[in-house]
Amino acid sequence: MSKLKSFFQFNKQQRTEIVLWIVLLAGSLSAYYFVDFGKNATLDIASVEVVTLQKEIDSLKKVAIEERKPKRFPFNPNFITDHKAYTLGMTPSEFDRLKAFRDKDQWINSVADFQKVTGVSDSVLAVISPLFKFPDWVTNPKPKTNYIKNSYTDFDKEKSFSEKIDLNIATEEELQQVSGIGEALSKRIVSYRDKLGGFSNDVQLQNVYGLRPDVIQRTLNWFTVKTPKKINKININTASASDIATVPGISFELAKEIWEFRKLRERIHDFSELEKIEGLTASKLEVIQLYLSL
Numbered sequence: 001m002s003k004l005k006s007f008f009q010f011n012k013q014q015r016t017e018i019v020l021w022i023v024l025l026a027g028s029l030s031a032y033y034f035v036d037f038g039k040n041a042t043l044d045i046a047s048v049e050v051v052t053l054q055k056e057i058d059s060l061k062k063v064a065i066e067e068r069k070p071k072r073f074p075f076n077p078n079f080i081t082d083h084k085a086y087t088l089g090m091t092p093s094e095f096d097r098l099k100a101f102r103d104k105d106q107w108i109n110s111v112a113d114f115q116k117v118t119g120v121s122d123s124v125l126a127v128i129s130p131l132f133k134f135p136d137w138v139t140n141p142k143p144k145t146n147y148i149k150n151s152y153t154d155f156d157k158e159k160s161f162s163e164k165i166d167l168n169i170a171t172e173e174e175l176q177q178v179s180g181i182g183e184a185l186s187k188r189i190v191s192y193r194d195k196l197g198g199f200s201n202d203v204q205l206q207n208v209y210g211l212r213p214d215v216i217q218r219t220l221n222w223f224t225v226k227t228p229k230k231i232n233k234i235n236i237n238t239a240s241a242s243d244i245a246t247v248p249g250i251s252f253e254l255a256k257e258i259w260e261f262r263k264l265r266e267r268i269h270d271f272s273e274l275e276k277i278e279g280l281t282a283s284k285l286e287v288i289q290l291y292l293s294l
Contacts, residue, residue, distance in 0.1 A: 074133035077114050078107055088128045094118040109134060158221040166226040167205075168198045178222065180215035196248065198229035203286050207248060233293040237267050247291040268294060 077098075080088070085095035101108070101117045108114050111129045120128075165174060172186040181189075185208075192208050193199055202225055205216050234243050236258070245255035257277050262268050271289050 074131050076134065077132050078102060089124050090118065090120060094120050161224065164222055164224045167202065167223045168193065168225060168227050170223055178215065178219050180212065180218065185210055196229065199225045200228045200231050201225060206287055231291055233291055236292045236294060237262060247288050250288055
């Protein structure tokens, strides 16, 4: 009996632990009987906050998927390789037709040309054609002028004075009609004319850099100076080197040589004497005579 009694004797700490376990057990039983676990969860997935959050998650997923896709950049369809054609979904026969066309040194300049040459289906073309990138001269061709380009033969025939266009009012587009004069040279002619304040004589075209003699001749067959600018001539026998250097087309070094040539001979009697000066060509002499007098 004493042994049984000692078995049920507990110290203070043990009694406290037993009481706590009894309380927890009672609480668990109460929750089991009084709480309805069959009710819906407290989180409302149809709420505005949850729906908005779900949309943001879906959007981020789409972005991540797009970023993982291989990038496609614009390309010129004339330079598609065998591997490129495969990645674009073209069949080997479609690529072979493209290669045969390009081997003839022919060019594809539009989406319609590409389909005509390769024979790709409309569905494939719809996917790859937005990536086509043609050169600027194909996609943005320069507008044609209202003037008809004339042949060399046309400009070899000289027009009458009344039929010719005044060189002092000729436009760049009109000058470009002359075979041998492009955009750059026409701009140069007009720029030089503006610098002079207007041409005084046809021979001044010789001072325009890059104009060949044959091109000048063709130009003067259709153009001429009808409203010449008046020139105040300089007396070569009294002018200083600095005065002579003001003549268009004469550098200060050449002006100094002309001045020294005149000083040596005391006087110039005829412009042909200046032909003895090195570097003073007959054509340049013809131009400077417009500005000098004897």
